[in-house]
Amino acid sequence: MKIEHHEELFPYLKGKVFHVTPSVNMQAIRDAGALFPNHHLNQPSRFGNTENGFFRLRGCVSFFDYRGFGTLEWKEHAYKCLPTMFLKRNNPITILFLCESQFHKLESWKVWKEEAAWHQRVVPYVETGYKGRVSLEFIIEELGVESDNNYQV
Template sequence: MLVRNLKIDDFEDFASKKSGLVFHATTLENYKSILSSGGLIANLDGSRSSVFGNSNGFFRLRSCVSFFDYRNLDDKKVYQHLYKCIPINIAREHAAMAVLVLSKDAYSNLQLWTAWEQEKAYSLKVVQRIEIGYPDFVPMSSIDKVLMVSFTS
């Protein structure tokens, strides 16, 4: 697994550099916990803190780890939801963040946000067309690279 630093100017810069990828964003503290666990563990009971909030998340309540799906940012329907959850806010609040890029080999395990719509689970939170779930546990072997993201200035 490749680990490298990535400097960004702003959210548009970050989004353009992550376009085409599926990734999980977290604090450096949580990243250390992920490493010690050997991967990302679903937070079904809400006992672990999340920078995006723990309350009634669609994927969390289905025992999934949430990822950002930036594979289709050129699609207008996807792009209109891009600013509803901005991962770089972690780096603004914590000086840096870890971005774990999911291996393309693991994409077949992903669960789409459309299940939220099919189930009419409208009282639960999901970022349509951007948020995607991975069931139960994501081993570090399914992570291609980790980027330590911080701002240029």
């Protein structure tokens, strides 16, 4: 799909848990059959400096958690890290939706708070982690997103 503004995606994302990757990564992901934690920073993150990323350091694949979409807490934190953060013209993204049967395996950002891991980065109410590899059999939908804009959406 093509969008002009990040809010055009919200109807597709609300209530869901999903991972975002540059579309150019999809062939390697398909070949591997899974998403893998970036524990050793083998892949540069498009979401900023993840050297001290809470879920990365726990051996997790990071996911956006929009199950709380629209709540006051979600609204307070959602714009700190948008799924479209690195979407630009000629740089499409792919959104991979996690099936509900795997939600019980997700680690909450609340562990960051309980452990007072303030020196590590996490987006409260919006980010969650999946420990270890995520087989593509647990990805129920793939959405390619493009933009004609020169600016980040």
